[in-house]
Amino acid sequence: MKIIHVDMDQFFAAVEQRDHPELKGKPIAVGHDAERGVVSTASYEARRYGVHSAQSILVAKRLCPQLIIVEPHFQRYKEVSAQLHEVFHDYTNLVEPISLDEAFLDVTENKKGMELGVDIAREMKQRILETTGLTASAGVSYCKFLAKIASDWRKPDGLTVIHPDRALDFIAQLKVEKIWGVGQKTAEKMHRMGIFTGMDLRNTSLSRLTQEFGKMGQVFHDFSRGIDHRPVVSEWERKSVSCEQTFETDISENAAVTIHLYHTVLELVRRIEKNDFEGRTLTLKVKFAHARQYAEFHEFRQITRSITADHVLRTKDEILPLAKQLMQSVEFHSHPIRLLGLGVSNQKASPQHEEPQWVELELEFEPWPEG
Numbered sequence: 001m002k003i004i005h006v007d008m009d010q011f012f013a014a015v016e017q018r019d020h021p022e023l024k025g026k027p028i029a030v031g032h033d034a035e036r037g038v039v040s041t042a043s044y045e046a047r048r049y050g051v052h053s054a055q056s057i058l059v060a061k062r063l064c065p066q067l068i069i070v071e072p073h074f075q076r077y078k079e080v081s082a083q084l085h086e087v088f089h090d091y092t093n094l095v096e097p098i099s100l101d102e103a104f105l106d107v108t109e110n111k112k113g114m115e116l117g118v119d120i121a122r123e124m125k126q127r128i129l130e131t132t133g134l135t136a137s138a139g140v141s142y143c144k145f146l147a148k149i150a151s152d153w154r155k156p157d158g159l160t161v162i163h164p165d166r167a168l169d170f171i172a173q174l175k176v177e178k179i180w181g182v183g184q185k186t187a188e189k190m191h192r193m194g195i196f197t198g199m200d201l202r203n204t205s206l207s208r209l210t211q212e213f214g215k216m217g218q219v220f221h222d223f224s225r226g227i228d229h230r231p232v233v234s235e236w237e238r239k240s241v242s243c244e245q246t247f248e249t250d251i252s253e254n255a256a257v258t259i260h261l262y263h264t265v266l267e268l269v270r271r272i273e274k275n276d277f278e279g280r281t282l283t284l285k286v287k288f289a290h291a292r293q294y295a296e297f298h299e300f301r302q303i304t305r306s307i308t309a310d311h312v313l314r315t316k317d318e319i320l321p322l323a324k325q326l327m328q329s330v331e332f333h334s335h336p337i338r339l340l341g342l343g344v345s346n347q348k349a350s351p352q353h354e355e356p357q358w359v360e361l362e363l364e365f366e367p368w369p370e371g
Contacts, residue, residue: 002117005147009156012041013102106232143228167169167226242340252336281346284326287339314341
């Protein structure tokens with residue numbers, strides 16, 4: 001197998017600096033300049049000050065007082081992304097998009113008849129530069145796990161190959177934070193277990209890993225040994241449709257929550273229609289105001305609650321009553337809501353004569369490191 005992972009460098013910020021030459025060489029952050037604004041992408045000039053994606057705009061400004069906030073232009077980013085995929089498909093049809101600015105490619109058998117993956121990656125990088133004026137970093141290996149790590153290894157404008165003969169030695173010296181699926185909380189837990197590197201992970205038994213991390217334990221066990229059988233999937237089946245909104249001001253009044261819930265349902269219905277999606281499970285996502293303001297409630301920073309119907313959910317009249325039912329079990333009067341979201345999933349399940357039921361989960365979301 002020859003797998004390439006292509007990841008654009010500081011994509012949104014790079015497009016803005018390309019389109020607005022006066023921004024070149026300056027610290028910029030792409031995002032909405034508001035109290036609840038979040039950094040989408042930061043230029044490398046801004047990252048020197050500690051600015052990074054998923055960071056509060058307010059925090060970013062404190063770290064870098066001269067930071068320039070640029071409103072995102074998503075339609076422009078989509079246009080550039082389309083140009084990238086035209087280049088990718090000149091080499092192979094086995095292209096798996098991960099986001100607008102990154103993708104996996106299986107070039108084991110490619111349209112150019114090129115033997116070495118590194119030659120394909122080098123040529124693609126040059127064509128991307130000529131086509132878009134932007135740089136990309138690429139990683140080449142025999143599996144997706146290692147190709148992804150390789151593309152991050154020498155950013156920006158990097159090209160790294162991890163040969164099968166070097167894979168185990170390469171993984172052995174990796175910090176566990178570099179391994180896919182290991183976020184901050186998982187890394188802290190691994191550190192408490194004495195696991196700091198890929199070699200430490202490899203030396204930990206499968207039974208211990210599954211005991212501590214569940215199904216992910218098997219994944220970590222395999223990755224530490226360079227095992228990743230996931231194929232590059234060029235066509236995928238949509239598993240869910242969702243939408244969410246972060247509020248400028250926390251909401252806790254019944255009227256405000258009802259109004260926002262109603263509009264969220266309307267947006268969800270619009271997306272269901274757009275994607276021609278059929279699902280039976282409705283999930284409510286609620287993120288509460290900052291824990292430091294409500295210390296006694298810190299263990300419930302974010303919850304999701306779900307209900308499964310015995311029919312496909314398509315319309316406002318079908319979804320709104322279920323959304324209200326889920327919201328009734330959420331205590332928001334003393335713990336104001338910062339974010340509200342709804343999603344529909346579960347296409348194949350078709351429970352017969354089964355009462356709808358909900359489950360409550362606490363989820364930790366950790367952003368994928370940006371390029």
